[in-house]
Amino acid sequence: MTRQVAGEPASQVVAEPLLQLTDVVKHFPLRSSGMLAGKREYLRAVDGVSLEVRRGETLGLVGETGCGKSTLARCITRLYELTSGTVSFGSADISRLSARRLRPYRRKMQMVFQDPYGSLNPRRRVGSIIADPFAANGLAKGAERKRKVQELMELVGLNPEHYNRFPAEFSGGQRQRIGLARALALRPEVVVCDEPVSALDVSIQAQIINLLAELQDKLGLTYIFIAHDLSVVRHASDRIAVMYLGRIVEIADTEDLFTRPRHPYTKALLSAAPTPDPDLVNDAERIVLTGEVPSPVRPPSGCRFHPRCPRAQSRCHVEDPVLESKNIDEGDRAVACHFPLADGESMMPELKEPS
């Protein structure tokens, strides 16, 4: 994979990259099955991702279950060691740093998780959970720590008087606020949100999305936002990267991606998303992908999407497309496809009927 080379759109100045990923690979070894020992297989969760995250933006990561989006997030924050490739924060390569030397960078990158129930220890008081980052870094002791924690609680819309309560006394949405307060304790620059609202009811979801936006304005945060709900990602993101089987297949500004998808997979994914407006539901435009996502242990040859792609030709079976800007685009976007869609082009030829 090469880094994308994209011209700058005239209308906006592209912000400096805060994070730079170059050919990031994460393979998980599978247990070798007795007889075939020696031929160890790997699950290729992330298989060559290059990408930059710009200061102050929200970069959305979308894709189906198992496409590697959560693994990529954990590679960025170094919760996983990379198999190969590099992650740079500012100008520093942090992908091989020891735990001790990584520490100052860890403070600048925090994560918020999907499950507000699983990520908080039920036996600890909320105040002490939120104070964890201070304790881990030996910062702000005693009364000052309490004051800081209460400030954080106020920042995320929790009542600071609930300092001594347990997680079970809070609802799902409030627990997500607790997780957020903890993540913000050390004033990070980047927050990786992995499905932050998926477990919440619609009405509560909107509260948390609004809060995330408010905090971004107030604190100048950069977000990497992972969600499977496309309307949520569209609402929250400046740019979106679409992943399929461990690779980025398309990256573009949010509105460009939604209105003029280039990759056939992007187009299929967008068309599958339910729209809540009955007047906009249109079966004719829905592209129902046939078949299943192939195994990331033995991904297909050539373009990984070719077995499910209605536009696939013989070249796609053998030649792996590179993520790059195409002639049809002026803007700041890149697509990994030999035959990208032009504006409004349909996905013809006819899709195969499900067998």
Next chain:
Amino acid sequence: MSLLEVEDLQVSFSTPDGILRAVRGMSFSVEQGETLGIVGESGSGKSVSTQSIVGLTEGARVSGQARFEGRDLLTMGDRGLRRIRGAEIGMIFQDPLSSLHPHYRVGWQIVEMIRAHEPVSKKQARLRAIELLGLVGIPAPESRVHDYPHQFSGGMRQRAMIAMALALNPKLLIADEPTTALDVTVQAQIITLIKRLQQEFGTAVIMITHDLGVIADIADRVVVMYAGKPMEYADKRTLYHQPHHPYTEGLIGSLPQTGGRGRPLKSIPGMPPSMVQVPRGCAFHPRCGYVMDRCLDAEPPIREVHGGIDHRSACWLPPEAVGRRTDDSALAAQSARRHGGDAVIEPASAAQESTPA
């Protein structure tokens, strides 16, 4: 006569904290071949209402009426219900893994299901199972019929569940969040499949979901539930364009809309009440931006309102007050005043204001 007619359904459970009133008077009807959507958030009672009708809520106190082709399901007893479940009312649930037995082959489970209701030979039943798996789009059904559930992907398991639910050509299919655990691409496949089968066999469908997108796609008419009660009945277009109940309006407003990027979403402040201590008056009043004095102690009855045909709502606002209010600034200011800023309500405050109903 409607295919299914439910009237004043009440379901409650005894819990250590007191009586939990999961459903507090639910009424709806389903006509032959139509799709009724039931929308609501977690704990609104949408799943419990349908489960209790087919006798799947053990330990619950159930009252009211549920007439399926004139027969009252709530009084017919276990033997009668067992004959109806599967054969006349098919069911699919959110998590197909918990409904398919992990120990038996998928084909065997469908065969058993058919043979429990119809006097056919194993061989005939097996052929039916293969045909059904093919019908729901499982590739190579003749070999897949020998697989165990774990050998199927999530989408394929849901297809297998649908095959099983449709095996005896039921008149009614209850689909309880059938696509919630699936990716959007697979969700689109499953919804397309349900619609296709419905057209082919004329099955009526009750689609229970929290996802208004799924509703917009598949439902004819919709019931919105909140705190164990129906809040609004409407056809899906009326519901979307001309909602009457502030809760419905809030639900739709909470969804990110195309072109609304960068603007805050219109969230509903606060959170759903505890079903052990439901607020007095209208159950939605602690979160409502239009709350009036009478909402605090008088529970609004279901009334006809002026959005569309057979449009009913349980709200004290005048019947002609339908439509989505575009003037959100007024609403936001009003609700911010009531709640002291951003949506923070004490977990207990809703309950404190109320007495057990």
